[in-house]
Amino acid sequence: MNFLAVIGRVVLRFLEQLGRFTLFTLTSVSHCVRPPIFPRLIGRQMIDIGYYSLPVVGLTAIFSGMVLALQSYTGFARFNAESAIANVVVLSLTRELGPVLAGLMVAGRIGASMAAEIGTMRVTEQIDALTTLSTNPYKYLIAPRLIAGLLMLPLLVLVADIIGVFGGYIVGVYKLGFNPNVYLSNTIDFLEPIDVISGLVKAAVFGFIIALMGCYNGFNSKGGAQGVGSATTNAVVSSSILILVFNYMITELFFSV
Amino acid sequence: MSTPPKIHLENVCKSFGPKDVLTGIDLDIAPAESVVVIGGSGTGKSVLLKCVLGLLTADSGTIEVDGTDITHVAANDRDETNKKFGMLFQGGALFDSIPVWENVAFGLIQGSGMSRADAKERSIETLAKVGLSKDVGALSPAELSGGMQKRVGLARAIAGSPEIIFFDEPTTGLDPIMADVINDLIVACVKDQGITALSITHDMASARKIGDRIAMLYHGKLIWIGAADDVDHSSNDYVDQFVHGRADGPIHMELRR
Numbered sequence: 001m002n003f004l005a006v007i008g009r010v011v012l013r014f015l016e017q018l019g020r021f022t023l024f025t026l027t028s029v030s031h032c033v034r035p036p037i038f039p040r041l042i043g044r045q046m047i048d049i050g051y052y053s054l055p056v057v058g059l060t061a062i063f064s065g066m067v068l069a070l071q072s073y074t075g076f077a078r079f080n081a082e083s084a085i086a087n088v089v090v091l092s093l094t095r096e097l098g099p100v101l102a103g104l105m106v107a108g109r110i111g112a113s114m115a116a117e118i119g120t121m122r123v124t125e126q127i128d129a130l131t132t133l134s135t136n137p138y139k140y141l142i143a144p145r146l147i148a149g150l151l152m153l154p155l156l157v158l159v160a161d162i163i164g165v166f167g168g169y170i171v172g173v174y175k176l177g178f179n180p181n182v183y184l185s186n187t188i189d190f191l192e193p194i195d196v197i198s199g200l201v202k203a204a205v206f207g208f209i210i211a212l213m214g215c216y217n218g219f220n221s222k223g224g225a226q227g228v229g230s231a232t233t234n235a236v237v238s239s240s241i242l243i244l245v246f247n248y249m250i251t252e253l254f255f256s257v
Numbered sequence: 258m259s260t261p262p263k264i265h266l267e268n269v270c271k272s273f274g275p276k277d278v279l280t281g282i283d284l285d286i287a288p289a290e291s292v293v294v295i296g297g298s299g300t301g302k303s304v305l306l307k308c309v310l311g312l313l314t315a316d317s318g319t320i321e322v323d324g325t326d327i328t329h330v331a332a333n334d335r336d337e338t339n340k341k342f343g344m345l346f347q348g349g350a351l352f353d354s355i356p357v358w359e360n361v362a363f364g365l366i367q368g369s370g371m372s373r374a375d376a377k378e379r380s381i382e383t384l385a386k387v388g389l390s391k392d393v394g395a396l397s398p399a400e401l402s403g404g405m406q407k408r409v410g411l412a413r414a415i416a417g418s419p420e421i422i423f424f425d426e427p428t429t430g431l432d433p434i435m436a437d438v439i440n441d442l443i444v445a446c447v448k449d450q451g452i453t454a455l456s457i458t459h460d461m462a463s464a465r466k467i468g469d470r471i472a473m474l475y476h477g478k479l480i481w482i483g484a485a486d487d488v489d490h491s492s493n494d495y496v497d498q499f500v501h502g503r504a505d506g507p508i509h510m511e512l513r514r
Contacts, residue, residue: 117354125350128312132344133417134368 024216031136031143038144045148049110049207050155056109057102061160064097065089065167073176086178086186089168090161094191094199098160099153100247103206106153107239111214114145115235118218119228127219142219145211153207154200161199198254205250206243213239261324263288263421263453264309269318269328270477271304278304280477282318291447291454293468293485295461295499297508300474302457303347306423309455310344322421340368343419347426349406351398357409358384358394364417383412387442404435408442415446422447424456428463440466461500464488473499475508 221231362376428436498506
């Protein structure tokens with residue numbers, strides 16, 4: 001087979017995919033900002049994404065905070081720098097671990113369920129049915145999910161930050177024998193607003209990415225159960241990778257000198 | 258034909274990649290007429306329907322509804338035409354996240370902006386027309402049998418008082434008695450209310466019962482159109498073979514040996 005033809009075909013297919021994805025994103029976003037919007041649907045998605053993810057995100061956060069305190073203690077004790085532990089815990093959580101871990105957990109939970117739900121609607125012609133009932137599927141299915149993802153992830157991350165710091169506090173005070181007041185003041189004194197804000201911005205971007213990849217893969221799934229299955233996988237994998245990529249880029253934006 | 262046609266198709270072509278599915282469809286459907294398109298599996302019956310609905314865009318040719326050219330208007334951008342349409346999908350395509358009554362009322366609430374209370378009343382009236390009681394309205398679509406799902410689908414299609422209804426294999430997957438019940442309902446809902454109907458099916462009993470005229474789709478073209486009563490003596494070998502369900506004849510199924 002002609003080697004160049006193979007390369008050409010791969011590139012063409014990639015560009016076609018990229019174009020389709022870009023078009024999908026633009027159409028979806030335009031439906032997010034144009035009336036009518038569906039408050040009921042947005043509300044339901046917000047409960048799904050925000051409220052029902054709380055246990056998962058909370059558990060992730062508390063153990064991350066605890067292990068951060070423990071690890072940094074064993075490391076920092078070598079330099080007699082134990083007093084920096086509270087600071088390390090809160091900075092790592094608000095800037096990095098809060099948004100990234102919450103994002104990855106929600107990608108697994110929400111991204112997968114969005115792709116599966118919308119994918120099933122696609123293969124059972126429910127999306128076609130929406131259209132014939134004069135309801136734009138972008139407006140009805142996708143815009144509410146994007147808006148809810150964008151709004152709920154920052155809230156989740158804020159909660160995760162607080163729970164994570166609490167986890168660090170438990171280990172610091174009850175296991176490592178810090179004075180509670182000193183630990184808390186160490187936590188708060190060196191914390192700048194930008195640390196929290198950058199984390200929340202990340203969270204909003206991640207929430208958008210999760211919802212977008214879930215919807216895109218579900219919306220374009222074809223071929224029955226197997227198609228829905230691979231749409232689900234693709235949604236989780238692609239959103240997880242994009243989260244890590246965007247995490248670096250946003251950090252670069254905020255903190256590079 | 259003296260009255261202008263409700264639906265006018267002229268030389269409609271559609272292909273997917275190298276595969277030509279429709280190669281020039283000409284069809285006029287008069288107001289209040291019921292046309293049934295018959296043809297084997299995979300001959301493009303569904304594609305034809307979806308082109309008229311706007312879920313697929315024809316490559317060339319003209320599709321007019323009430324004299325308006327809608328060939329190149331995507332389904333999401335043609336609200337006015339969509340309001341004239343009702344569609345019964347092959348698998349029902351009921352929305353499984355909402356109860357039956359809301360399914361039936363969906364087009365009224367989302368499409369026409371009717372209040373939920375009014376729409377519910379209308380939905381229960383419509384359910385009664387297809388022989389389903391008020392209690393069924395509270396169930397979720399997954400709790401219904403296949404025949405009931407079809408009836409709910411029919412109720413949803415007629416709830417918005419459409420001028421044109423499309424039926425995609427209305428009797429497929431039903432036992433002969435339930436199939437006849439559905440046929441009777443279609444006749445009652447469509448013929449008696451002067452609705453224009455375009456159906457696709459390979460069930461000859463259904464085609465004879467619900468169609469005024471029958472058209473046979475073969476190799477991307479309508480090779481025979483005639484009154485439903487004439488289908489048994491069409492003097493067309495292809496139609497003859499299909500109507501009598503014979504494996505031998507001019508039509509060869511593409512089987513791999």
